[in-house]
Each structure stands twice: as C-alpha cells, then as structure tokens.
Amino acid sequence: MHEPPFxxxxxxxxxxxxWECGSCGYVTIPERRExxxxxxxxxxxxxxxxxxxxxxxxxxxxxxxxxxxETPLPVAVVDIPQQGGGEPARVYGLFTETNPDDVEIGMEAxxxxxxxxxxxxxxxxxFKFKRPRGDRL
Amino acid sequence: MRDVAIAGAGIIDFGELFExxxxxxxxQAFMNAVEDVDHGIEPGEIDAAFFGTLDIANDASSGxxxxxxxxxxxxxxxxxxxxxxxxxxxxRQATTAVRAGxxxxxxxLGAEKMRDSAEGLIEGAALDQVWRGRGVTMPAxxxxxxxxxxxxxxxxxxxxxxxxxxxxxxxxxxxHAHYQFTCSxxxxxxxxxxxxxxNLYDCCPVTDGAAATIVVSEDVVEEYTDDPVWVAGSGLSxxxxxxxxxxxxxxxxxxxxxxxxxxxxxxxxxxxxxVAEVHDCFTITELVTxxxxxxxxxxxxxxxxxxxxxxxDGETPVNPSGGLLAKGHPIGATGxxxxxxxxxxxxxxxxxxxxxxxxxxxxQHNAGIGRNATGSISCVNVLSAERP
Numbered sequence: 001m002h003e004p005p006f007x008x009x010x011x012x013x014x015x016x017x018x019w020e021c022g023s024c025g026y027v028t029i030p031e032r033r034e035x036x037x038x039x040x041x042x043x044x045x046x047x048x049x050x051x052x053x054x055x056x057x058x059x060x061x062x063x064x065x066x067x068x069x070e071t072p073l074p075v076a077v078v079d080i081p082q083q084g085g086g087e088p089a090r091v092y093g094l095f096t097e098t099n100p101d102d103v104e105i106g107m108e109a110x111x112x113x114x115x116x117x118x119x120x121x122x123x124x125x126x127f128k129f130k131r132p133r134g135d136r137l
Numbered sequence: 138m139r140d141v142a143i144a145g146a147g148i149i150d151f152g153e154l155f156e157x158x159x160x161x162x163x164x165q166a167f168m169n170a171v172e173d174v175d176h177g178i179e180p181g182e183i184d185a186a187f188f189g190t191l192d193i194a195n196d197a198s199s200g201x202x203x204x205x206x207x208x209x210x211x212x213x214x215x216x217x218x219x220x221x222x223x224x225x226x227x228x229r230q231a232t233t234a235v236r237a238g239x240x241x242x243x244x245x246l247g248a249e250k251m252r253d254s255a256e257g258l259i260e261g262a263a264l265d266q267v268w269r270g271r272g273v274t275m276p277a278x279x280x281x282x283x284x285x286x287x288x289x290x291x292x293x294x295x296x297x298x299x300x301x302x303x304x305x306x307x308x309x310x311x312x313h314a315h316y317q318f319t320c321s322x323x324x325x326x327x328x329x330x331x332x333x334x335x336n337l338y339d340c341c342p343v344t345d346g347a348a349a350t351i352v353v354s355e356d357v358v359e360e361y362t363d364d365p366v367w368v369a370g371s372g373l374s375x376x377x378x379x380x381x382x383x384x385x386x387x388x389x390x391x392x393x394x395x396x397x398x399x400x401x402x403x404x405x406x407x408x409x410x411x412v413a414e415v416h417d418c419f420t421i422t423e424l425v426t427x428x429x430x431x432x433x434x435x436x437x438x439x440x441x442x443x444x445x446x447x448x449x450d451g452e453t454p455v456n457p458s459g460g461l462l463a464k465g466h467p468i469g470a471t472g473x474x475x476x477x478x479x480x481x482x483x484x485x486x487x488x489x490x491x492x493x494x495x496x497x498x499x500x501q502h503n504a505g506i507g508r509n510a511t512g513s514i515s516c517v518n519v520l521s522a523e524r525p
Binding site: 006009013028030031037038057058059060061062063064065069072073075077090092094100105116117124126 | 267271272273274276277280281282283284285288330331332333334335377379381382386
C-alpha cells in the first residue's frame with residue numbers, strides 16, 4: 001500500500017483545491033506541477049477553490065467490479081467550476097446514492113465528502129458525486 | 138536511412154491456452170515466423186530482438202524473455218512496453234533499428250499470458266487510487282466515449298453494435314481467432330451489460346497468445362523473399378493522463394497524431410489506405426478510430442459502419458482478422474498479430490478473409506490508455522506492397 005500519495009494530495013482530495021495556469025487558464029487537479037499540461041509554459045500558478053457542484057460531461061454505469069465496490073456504480077467525467085470564475089476543472093468521479101437511470105449528460109452533480117477506502121484502518125477521504133437533492137448551495 | 142521490409146510472420150492460435158507456458162507460446166510463434174520465410178532463414182542470422190509484453194504473467198521482466206524462449210542469445214534483446222500499443226511499438230523499434238543500420242535482421246516477438254491469473258487487468262481498477270483510476274475499468278474508460286458520442290453526434294447503439302457483428306463475422310473465418318462464432322445486432326444490444334452503454338459482445342475477450350515478425354533491411358531482403366512487404370511509415374503519440382479536453386471525450390487525439398506522422402512518412406493520405414487492422418478492444422473504440430484515422434469525418438463513424446465501407450468486401454476493410462473482439466487481445470502480441478495480418482493481406486495470402494480490393498497500402502493501429510478518462514498512447518504503422 002502507498003500511504004504517502006494520499007498525504008501529498010490532501011488539499012485536492014479533501015478540500016477540492018486546484019491550481020490555475022497563469023498563462024492559459026487551464027485548471028489542474030489533483031496534481032500541481034511546474035509545467036502546464038495544456039500550453040506547455042512554466043507559468044505562475046494560482047491556487048483556486050472549486051465549487052461543490054459541477055456538470056456531467058459523460059458517464060458510464062459499471063456493473064462488474066471487484067468486491068470492494070458497490071454495483072451498479074455510475075462513474076462520470078464532471079466539469080467543476082471555480083468559485084471565483086475562470087475555467088472549470090475537468091475531473092472524473094464515482095457516484096453514490098444516485099439511481100443509475102437518473103444520470104445523464106448535462107446533469108448537475110454535487111460533490112460530497114466521503115471516505116473512499118481505508119488503509120490499515122486509516123481512512124482516505126475524498127469526494128463522491130451524487131444527484132443534487134433540492135437546491136442546496 | 139535504409140528501407141525495411143517484412144520477410145516472415147508467425148502466429149499461434151489465440152485462446153485459453155492453459156496448457157501452454159509463456160515461453161512455449163513465444164517459442165511456437167517464433168518458429169512459425171522462421172518457417173514462413175520464403176527462402177528460409179537460420180536463427181543465427183537474426184541480429185536483434187524486440188520483445189513486446191506487459192508481462193502480466195510476471196515471467197520475463199526483460200528482453201531476456203525473448204532470448205530465453207527462442208534460444209537467441211548473444212544478440213541485443215530488449216523488452217518494449219507501451220500499454221496496448223506494446224506490440225506495434227516493438228515493431229516500430231525493430232524497424233527503426235534496421236533502418237539505422239544497427240541490425241540487418243530483427244525479430245519482433247509479442248506474447249501475453251492473460252488467463253493464468255483471474256485478476257488480470259481488473260487490478261487496474263486501482264482500489265487504492267483516488268483520482269487516477271479508482272473504480273475505472275477498461276470498459277468504463279472506453280464507454281465514456283460511447284455515451285458522449287451518442288449524445289454529441291446522434292450515433293446509435295445499433296451502429297456501435299455493428300462493429301461487433303462485422304468483426305465476429307470475420308473472426309469466424311479467421312483460423313487463429315479466439316472466438317469463432319457470429320452474432321447479430323440484437324445479440325449485442327440485448328446481451329449482458331458489462332458497463333453501460335457497453336454489453337458483453339462490445340468487449341474483447343481475455344486471451345492468451347503470441348505472434349512474431351521478422352524484419353530485414355533492403356540490403357539482405359533478397360536472401361529471404363522475392364515478395365517482401367515494405368514498411369512505409371510509422372507514428373507514435375501520447376496524450377496526458379489527467380488533461381481532459383473535449384476532443385478526448387469523443388476520440389483519441391493520440392491516434393490522429395500517430396496516424397498523421399505515419400501518413401507523412403509514407404507520403405500518403407488516409408484515402409490511400411486499402412485495408413486496416415485497428416484497435417477494437419471495444420466496439421466504440423473502432424467506431425471512433427474510423428474518425429481518428431481519417432477514414433471518415435469527425436462524428437460520422439456511425440454512418441461509416443452503416444455504409445458497409447469497413448466490411449470485408451467494402452472500400453476500406455477494417456479488421457479482416459476479426460479484430461481484438463473476435464481474435465482476442467493478448468496485449469503484447471496484439472499489435473504484432475495485426476502487422477502479420479496486414480503483411481498477409483498485402484501478399485494476397487489472407488485466405489478466407491482476403492480483402493477484395495487488391496490492397497497496396499495497409500495500416501495497423503493500436504491505442505492504449507492511461508487510467509483516467511483522458512490519456513492515451515497510440516502507435517500506427519503503414520505497410521506497402523511496393524517499395525516506398
């Protein structure tokens with residue numbers, strides 16, 4: 001098992017913190033590196049806070065997975081806007097508490113803080129998505 | 138730089154080969170390639186080996202895997218690994234070495250033992266990953282493109298299914314295919330769901346197999362054959378594991394880039410490809426690959442399969458050997474087997490699956506992937522019946 005990566009990525013995993021390229025505006029999560037994956041520059045990076053709600057760009061519903069997963073399990077590519085404007089970040093995430101038949105492209109998805117799994121009894125926390133119930137912001 | 142040709146190709150029957158070890162499979166594919174050389178070849182004349190495997194069986198870990206299984210010691214031998222583009226990259230590296238004068242006769246050997254362990258690639262579902270693959274299996278990764286392609290271009294579930302129908306029809310005529318059955322659109326659409334929107338017959342099987350190719354320089358080609366197939370061009374490209382742009386939601390930009398490199402090197406355009414063996418790990422992969430390789434316009438993959446163009450007797454036959462869907466996908470062997478099929482097609486020796494358009498140019502394509510719903514690595518090789 002590899003504990004250090006989860007410590008390194010805690011800001012992204014647990015607080016949805018991302019980094020915005022000062023040159024082209026590309027938003028990277030969960031990794032922050034010196035070179036921008038899109039424009040290839042070595043820009044200044046701005047730490048940005050993502051919203052807790054995004055839009056489904058594509059999805060699948062997995063029926064067959066190892067025992068650690070509950071199936072059927074929707075997985076989606078989601079665009080999450082920054083709280084202060086600018087480009088959204090594109091992430092993918094597992095869904096929870098959502099009827100697979102309800103998932104569709106263009107649907108809003110709400111990020112919920114969850115325990116993903118544990119390693120030697122210590123939880124690794126991050127976000128799972130679900131269909132919003134009502135208009136909580 | 139010298140011209141390079143294929144002088145021999147060997148393959149074993151793909152399938153559930155529990156009775157054969159990794160080395161036995163590789164050895165047999167190698168011996169079949171040696172047997173195939175028109176004027177004969179002595180193993181001692183091979184002066185380099187390129188070994189393509191993901192080593193899922195954990196059996197080789199180096200180029201020694203090729204040396205040990207074939208008995209080719211004392212020559213340069215290296216292991217090549219490039220996800221699903223492993224076999225095609227091994228071929229590319231071998232042709233590059235021969236072009237550069239580093240070898241006159243090079244062996245490309247691809248092998249994979251997928252069935253010995255039940256887990257196989259499912260471990261790639263990455264239980265202990267948060268962002269880079271947790272819960273994402275291969276059908277999910279590729280299925281993302283299917284959902285989006287249907288939404289964005291109006292591609293239908295039936296059009297996607299037709300890829301499986303076509304490839305199983307071809308596979309039933311191809312002697313080395315893992316699966317030799319045919320199926321209907323209805324069978325595909327109503328089959329057991331693996332990962333919505335993909336069902337069982339949308340997915341390639343888990344298969345053991347091995348294949349070998351012998352490539353030679355222009356300086357020695359006449360010693361081995363009077364009917365060589367020439368390497369006209371090659372391309373290799375990558376896309377980020379985490380950078381998801383809109384283009385990557387409906388296709389594989391790396392495929393387009395690799396194809397563009399290969400076309401440029403061959404001095405041709407997509408229109409000149411007469412037969413293709415492309416990566417159809419899933420039905421949707423082949424459908425978007427039509428577009429990525431320039432066989433049709435972006436978004437028109439569904440119309441392309443409807444038109445019959447990729448059928449055996451169509452204008453641009455795709456996957457005459459049954460593709461990964463019917464033949465199987467023993468990862469290291471896959472690209473090598475595709476190269477061998479194009480070699481046979483261009484020599485007019487493909488038997489029951491020989492395409493009807495007297496092909497001059499043939500294309501081989503693999504697209505391998507990263508774990509997130511974005512990245513890909515793609516290798517494309519273009520072969521020619523005539524010397525470039």
